[in-house]
Amino acid sequence: SNKEECYLFLLKWISNMLKGNKNNSCLYLKGIQGVGKSSLFVFLSNFVLGNNLCIETGSDPIRTKFNEILGGKLLVCIEELENFSKAEWESISSTLKRMITSSNITLQNKCTKAYESNNINNYILLSNHDVCDDDRRYFVLDVSTHRKGDTEYWDNIYNNCFNKEVGSALYS
Numbered sequence: 470s471n472k473e474e475c476y477l478f479l480l481k482w483i484s485n486m487l488k489g490n491k492n493n494s495c496l497y498l499k500g501i502q503g504v505g506k507s508s509l510f511v512f513l514s515n516f517v518l519g520n521n522l523c524i525e526t527g528s529d530p531i532r533t534k535f536n537e538i539l540g541g542k543l544l545v546c547i548e549e550l551e552n553f554s555k556a557e558w559e560s561i562s563s564t565l566k567r568m569i570t571s572s573n574i575t576l577q578n579k580c581t582k583a584y585e586s587n588n589i590n591n592y593i594l595l596s597n598h599d600v601c602d603d604d605r606r607y608f609v610l611d612v613s614t615h616r617k618g619d620t621e622y623w624d625n626i627y628n629n630c631f632n633k634e635v636g637s638a639l640y641s
Contacts, residue, residue, distance in 0.1 A: 500612030516636030
């Protein structure tokens with residue numbers, strides 16, 4: 470949304486993650502449907518980090534104890550975070566805050582014993598809904614809406630910029 474301070478924060482956050490570090494905040498991209506919220510994750514996972522270090526998931530790994538799919542992932546994208554009630558959000562937010570800042574994470578799959586692992590997860594949350602953004606752990610980015618429905622623009626981005634050459638340049 471043409472906010473210089475947001476742009477600089479985003480660059481530093483991505484740079485820190487690309488060095489293999491864990492950020493102590495997550496990116497919360499909110500905006501209406503069709504404005505490209507998922508484009509950053511798509512580019513980073515497919516052309517910068519690789520799919521082995523990234524996962525796109527729903528909210529189940531933060532709503533339940535069965536979260537083993539997060540293990541070893543440098544970038545976790547929680548797509549279409551639901552609109553929770555205030556009480557539900559407080560519970561989810563407490564879990565997220567721990568996951569965002571803790572150096573260790575307890576992982577578990579169904580029918581298996583839980584185990585502790587190093588937490589390297591960096592989170593991007595995508596939603597059409599507002600979040601209480603007074604917490605330092607959430608960096609809320611208002612996604613610009615002026616490209617909604619501009620298929621020519623998005624086709625150009627995806628066809629000409631989403632490739633290994635641009636991904637390598639960003640990484641470098």
